[in-house]
Amino acid sequence: MARRSALLLSAGVLGIVSWLLTSSFQLQTFVAPRPSTILRRGQTACHAIGTKTRELLFQPGQRVTLKGPPAMAGSQGIVVGPALGNAFAIQFDNGSIFHIETHNIEGAGTQAAAQIDFNAVRADLKNLMDDPNWDDGSYGPLLIRLAWHSSGTYSKYTNTGGSEGAAMRFVHGAEAKDPENAGLAHAIKYLQPIKDKYPLMSYSDMWILAAYVAIEHMGGPSIEFKPGRVDTPNEKGPEWDGPVIDGKASSRLPHAEYGLVEGFDRDKVLDSEGRILGWERLAQHMRDVFYRMGFNDREIVALMTGGHLWGRCHPEHSGYAGPWVEEMTKWSNEYAADMIEDPWRMVSHSDTWLDTIGAEELRPAPGKRQYVNKFPPAEGGSGLDDPNQMMLVADMVLLWDPAFRQTLEEYAVDDTGSDDNHALRRDFAAAYKKLTELGTRTLTACPFAH
Structure with missing residues (x-):
């Protein structure tokens, strides 16, 4: 000592x-x-x-x-x-x-002594959340994804990564160049005026609080915010020590098609139940990623069910296309309920029949595969009148894996009478808070939750 x-x-x-x-x-x-x-x-x-x-x-x-x-x-x-x-x-x-x-x-150039009025920060964030000129009228889903991806690099084995650092703000850094973070630069830029107004608040804290405000603003659970994340002064992010893909180590974020067989011929890549061969390896990959952060199977399903509820995928960013649910800016248990209740079909970029039925927004970019709630007229045309919805293969794994499915079925039950589930609301709030506090050293407990 x-x-x-x-x-x-x-x-x-x-x-x-x-x-x-x-x-x-x-x-x-x-x-x-x-x-x-x-x-x-x-x-x-x-x-x-x-x-x-x-x-x-x-x-x-x-x-x-x-x-x-x-x-x-x-x-x-x-x-x-x-x-x-x-x-x-x-x-x-x-x-x-x-x-x-x-x-x-x-x-030097910044206010040396000041207080951060987090209630004022929250109010300013809430005021910029809705924008009719942006995806589905809300920036909320994008801000939720920013906080998720900035936190999802944590490794409990090396105590590196996590919600501190905000290294993604450096455009030439490893985090900014991660393909899984495509499109998030817009969220960072969008929050910059708020950051400028509150210069003593770290980028790391700003990103997490913005996500909490977005979740609450769209009807989700209130999550207690604890400030104290520290920004890294340089662009060095967590080591790329994820699984080897195309001969190179990948980032720590999950990959939506890892371990699956290649190809687009349904007769060759699907089993008798319509599942892409190799889905078990993808399920294990998801566990590897989330276990590394300290989550269990139930928390994985809670994060996916509550996290993929929002927004949509863009083929120009991720390669995948379309919304997961019909109301993508409103909290509900629709993700779990629809996955279990609706039929789903694998599609690729070559499935141009989607265009002819008004579902072109569900056709992924070349080289990508996803599931949709549509079937071509030649196969009976099921779901043609339903809202356009898609699921990543990583989403479908929750349906196919017995342990994941058990929790998914619990969350799919509307036990509130308003398309909601008490357990999901509780579990997602706890898991998302845990996710967004990973890698922090000292957080200050604030005397308010929302």
């Missing part, structure tokens, strides 16, 4: 000596812990009615200039996080890290 305390001393005598002796500013051997906020007078950084005004000091990711010690005055760097005592860990532009006492730091 004595050795650790010595390493974590603020920049005093040892800091100045180290600074003077390392003109090249070599990276020190200590790394600061990364809680998100410094709390003054024992109060939280959250805004709540009935409490005294509190002050939030320097936020990780904020650029600062040093007033001292003398050998460091005028130097600039980025706040990495709070250190022990009344000090902050500052990473300088050359990569070195020192712990600097608060009175030696001043803000």
